[in-house]
Amino acid sequence: MHLTVWNVPETCSEQDVRSFFERELGKYAKGITVYDAGTSNAHADLELDSEVPYVADAVARELQSRRLAGVALRVSATPFEDEEPPQRR
Template sequence: MNLTVRNIAESCSEQDVREFLTRELGHYAKHVEVVDAGKPSAYATVELEASVPYVGDVIARQIHGKHLGGQPLEASADLFSDEPPPEQRAP
C-alpha cells in the first residue's frame, strides 16, 4: 500500500521530507521516495508496511494538514493494490 504526500514546500530538501515522514510514520514507513524536491511540483510516495487496507486511509488522515516548511501537506492513500478484485456474483 502506498501513501502520496503533496504540497511540499520548495524550501524543503529531499532529506527534510524523508526525515519528517519517517519520524511521523514510524514503523509504517517501509520506503520513502521524494520526487522533484525544491520544486513546486514536489511530492513523496511512501510504501507502507501495512496489510490491512483501511490503515492507509487512517495514516493519510493523520498526515494530511500537518505542516512541513510552513505549508500544510496533502496526503492520500492508494485505493488500488496488486491483488485481483473479488469475484462478483450474479444477482
C-alpha cells in the same frame, strides 16, 4: 500500500522530507521516495509496511492535518490494489 503526498514545500530538501516522514510514520515507513525536491512540483510516495487495507486511509487522514515547514500537506491513499470488489447479493 502507498500514499502520495503533495504540496511539499520547495524550501525542503529531499533529506528534510525523508526525515519528517520517518519521524511521523515510525515503524509504518517501509519506503519514502521524494520527487522534484526543491521545486514547486515536489511530492513524495510513501510505502507503508502494513497489509491491513484501512491503515493507508487512517495514516492519510492523520498526515492530512500535518504541516511541513509551515505548509499543509495534501495526502491521498492509493486505491486497494489486490482486493477483489465485494460480491453483490
